[in-house]
Structures are given as structure tokens and as C-alpha cells.
Amino acid sequence: xxxxxxxxxxxxxxxxxxxxxxxxxxxxxxxxxxxxxxxxxxxxxxxxxxxxxxxxxxxxxxxxxxxxxxxxxxxxxxxxxxxxxxxxxxxxxxxxxxxxxxxxxxxxxxxxxxxxxxxxxxxxxxxxxxxxxxxxxxxxxxxxxxxxxxxxxxxxxxxxxxxxxxxxxxxxxxxxx
Amino acid sequence: xxxxxxxxxxxxxxxxxxxxxxxxxxxxxxxxxxxxxxxxxxxxxxxxxxxxxxxxxxxxxxxxxxxxxxxxxxxxxxxxxxxxxxxxxxxxxxxxxxxxxxxxxxxxxxxxxxxxxxxxxxxxxxxxxxxxxxxxxxxxxxxxxxxxxxxxxxxxxxxxxxxxxxxxxxxxxxxxx
DNA sequence: CCAATTTAGTTGGACTACCTAGTAATTGCC
DNA sequence: GGCAATTACTAGGTAGTCCAACTAAATTGG
Numbered sequence: 001x002x003x004x005x006x007x008x009x010x011x012x013x014x015x016x017x018x019x020x021x022x023x024x025x026x027x028x029x030x031x032x033x034x035x036x037x038x039x040x041x042x043x044x045x046x047x048x049x050x051x052x053x054x055x056x057x058x059x060x061x062x063x064x065x066x067x068x069x070x071x072x073x074x075x076x077x078x079x080x081x082x083x084x085x086x087x088x089x090x091x092x093x094x095x096x097x098x099x100x101x102x103x104x105x106x107x108x109x110x111x112x113x114x115x116x117x118x119x120x121x122x123x124x125x126x127x128x129x130x131x132x133x134x135x136x137x138x139x140x141x142x143x144x145x146x147x148x149x150x151x152x153x154x155x156x157x158x159x160x161x162x163x164x165x166x167x168x169x170x171x172x173x174x175x176x177x
Numbered sequence: 178x179x180x181x182x183x184x185x186x187x188x189x190x191x192x193x194x195x196x197x198x199x200x201x202x203x204x205x206x207x208x209x210x211x212x213x214x215x216x217x218x219x220x221x222x223x224x225x226x227x228x229x230x231x232x233x234x235x236x237x238x239x240x241x242x243x244x245x246x247x248x249x250x251x252x253x254x255x256x257x258x259x260x261x262x263x264x265x266x267x268x269x270x271x272x273x274x275x276x277x278x279x280x281x282x283x284x285x286x287x288x289x290x291x292x293x294x295x296x297x298x299x300x301x302x303x304x305x306x307x308x309x310x311x312x313x314x315x316x317x318x319x320x321x322x323x324x325x326x327x328x329x330x331x332x333x334x335x336x337x338x339x340x341x342x343x344x345x346x347x348x349x350x351x352x353x354x
Numbered sequence: 355c356c357a358a359t360t361t362a363g364t365t366g367g368a369c370t371a372c373c374t375a376g377t378a379a380t381t382g383c384c
Numbered sequence: 385g386g387c388a389a390t391t392a393c394t395a396g397g398t399a400g401t402c403c404a405a406c407t408a409a410a411t412t413g414g
């Protein structure tokens with residue numbers, strides 16, 4: 001990743017180019033998409049930096065934390081894949097490495113002989129606990145976005161995700177027909 | 178990528194977990210970070226889907242479009258790396274493949290014998306032009322985020338990027354000192 | 355002017371994610 | 385009951401990202 005700040009905002013520059021080429025109807029969407037992609041790069045870089053001392057990447061951390069919050073600290077591979085929204089082969093890959101590091105263990109599923117349970121080891125639980133403390137302190141609690149904007153950002157993205165079919169609302173109240 | 182929508186919002190669920198564990202000061206930041214990462218996954222998936230018929234990925238497209246907007250349709254590798262905010266080795270990698278496909282060519286820099294110019298070929302220009310039309314129509318102009326929220330989103334992220342040192346404001350007026 | 359430093363780019367290695375294709379086990383339907 | 389379709393996972397290959405280390409060329413400083 002390049003370190004030196006650019007002398008101007010490349011996204012605003014792209015927006016100018018879009019307008020100059022007569023693509024006004026797509027300019028705002030283009031700007032939003034590139035903004036989201038760039039913002040993700042920045043926050044992910046911070047997360048990876050914070051996790052590096054623990055020998056974890058964000059992909060590893062997410063899986064460990066998911067197990068940590070699950071009953072019996074275990075989950076079938078397929079459930080992890082669905083919950084993390086990643087390809088099943090990615091889960092296989094990450095579990096392979098986490099298992100080599102002794103942070104998780106593969107176990108037989110009690111009833112379904114096709115399935116494999118991933119189990120968080122004590123080492124894994126300790127590791128993810130320490131990583132979370134660092135992450136909370138150095139990244140999440142120090143993002144640098146004012147609370148009001150943070151709230152709007154999350155809400156806008158939540159609406160977008162729901163419309164994109166990312167999840168469906170749980171029936172908390174009586175269903176409106 | 179998993180396709181079926183989850184029965185509830187996993188990010189809201191994570192937020193509940195964070196609050197339940199007494200990490201209230203980090204909960205909003207965690208929520209924002211995971212929201213950004215998930216939103217990027219969704220929009221990037223749409224972009225990649227739209228680009229697939231053209232044999233392009235977003236990384237390839239970005240480089241081609243950057244060259245397309247540059248003088249003489251050419252740029253030194255280092256400039257592309259800085260502008261795209263990716264590691265120099267990533268540029269080497271992408272240029273290798275684009276060159277194999279005949280969409281760009283490596284040329285000698287006229288004055289600096291260390292540097293390599295990447296030049297957009299006519300084929301490359303035609304390809305990126307058609308890809309942009311599709312991208313504008315199918316993705317950017319059809320994001321599904323209301324205009325007002327789109328504007329706020331972009332502005333919030335722009336502020337965040339500036340504070341993160343992504344870019345510095347251009348000296349549009351006489352330099353202070 | 356020449357040595358030391360910086361800059362530009364590539365190579366090799368590691369990680370993550372995806373896709374395709376395969377095996378094994380389970381479920382569903384006649 | 386038994387065959388077909390589905391589900392769970394793994395293997396192999398491709399793409400993209402990064403880092404560390406390296407070569408070559410340009411710049412800088414004494």
C-alpha cells in the first residue's frame with residue numbers, strides 16, 4: 001500500500017472526469033462505490049496492523065470470534081461459511097491454518113457424518129480475547145468518525161444491505177401481512 | 178460467496194454481543210468497520226459481475242481507466258501505484274496480465290531509464306470504454322441508495338479519508354506560508 | 355567526482371478469496 | 385428399499401494483495 005498522501009482527492013478527480021464525459025447519471029454512484037472500496041481498504045489495513053502482533057489476519061480473527069460467541073465454542077464448517085458470508089473453500093483454507101497454529105480443532109459432527117465441526121481451543125480463546133481487547137482500544141474506539149455520522153453511516157449501509165438481500169428482518173413483531 | 182440471505186442481520190447481532198460483553202465504547206466503531214467491509218463486498222461483487230463479460234476484474238479496469246484518462250494514455254508504473262493506492266508489486270502483476278491480453282504495453286520512459294511507462298493500446302481503450310458503459314448502466318446508476326444518503330455517505334467517507342491521511346487538500350488558493 | 359542514499363521495478367513467497375470438480379454422506383421420492 | 389438429488393467438505397488452480405529482498409539507475413553530499 002502506498003503511504004504518501006496524494007496531493008488531491010483521487011475520487012473527487014474521478015467524479016470530475018465522469019461529469020466531463022457526460023456520465024452525470026452514474027457519477028454519484030461511481031463516487032459512492034469507489035469511496036466504499038477505499039474506506040474499506042483503510043479500515044482493513046488498520047485492523048490487520050492491530051492483529052499482526054497476535055499472528056492473526058482479519059479472516060482468522062473473524063472465525064475465532066464467531067466460534068467464541070457460539071455454543072460450546074464449536075460450529076459446522078457450513079454454518080461458519082454462511083455466517084461469515086465467504087466461500088466454503090475459504091473456510092477450509094482458514095481452518096487449515098488455524099488448526100496448524102493450534103487455535104482450532106476439527107471434530108466429528110455427532111449426528112451428520114458429512115459435516116465437520118470446528119472447535120475453538122483454549123489457546124484460540126485466549127488469543128482471540130487478547131486480540132479483541134487490542135482491536136477495541138486501538139481501532140474500533142478510535143475510528144475518528146463523529147458519533148452522529150457513524151450512526152448515519154451504519155444505518156445507510158444497513159438499509160443498503162437489506163435491499164441487496166444480505167439478510168431478512170427477523171419477525172420481532174407480528175408480521176405486517 | 179454465500180447466496181442465501183441470513184435470517185437476521187449478523188452485524189446487529191455482533192453489536193449485541195459487544196454490548197453484552199461490556200465493550201460499549203467500541204461497539205459503534207466495530208459496527209461501522211464491519212458495515213464498511215460488508216458494503217464493499219457487496220458493491221465489489223456487483224462490479225466484478227458486470228465486468229466479467231469483458232474479461233476484466235476491478236483491479237484491471239481501474240488501471241485501464243486510469244490510463245484512459247491520462248495524457249498520451251500512458252503513465253509510469255510508480256505513478257499508477259500511487260494513484261491507485263496499491264503496492265508496486267500489485268501493479269507489476271496486473272500489468273503482466275493486461276499485457277498478455279494486449280490491452281496495455283510496456284514502453285521505455287523517455288528520460289528516466291529506471292522507469293517503465295504503461296501504455297493503453299487501442300484494444301485496451303475500446304475494451305475499457307465498453308466496460309464503463311456497462312458499469313455505469315448496471316451498477317453505478319442503479320445502486321439503490323437514495324441520493325441524499327448517497328451524498329452523506331460520500332461526504333462522511335471523504336472526511337474520514339482526509340483525516341486518515343489518504344490525501345491532502347490541493348492548494349487552490351495562494352499557499353499559506 | 356565519487357560514494358552513499360534514494361527511487362523504480364521485478365522476483366519469490368505467503369495469504370485470502372474465488373471457481374471447478376471431485377468424494378462421501380444424507381435426504382427425498384417413487 | 386433403492387436410486388436421484390442435495391449437502392458437506394476437500395483438492396487443485398487462478399487472481400489479487402502484501403512483504404522482503406534484489407538489481408539497476410538516478411540523485412545527493414562531501
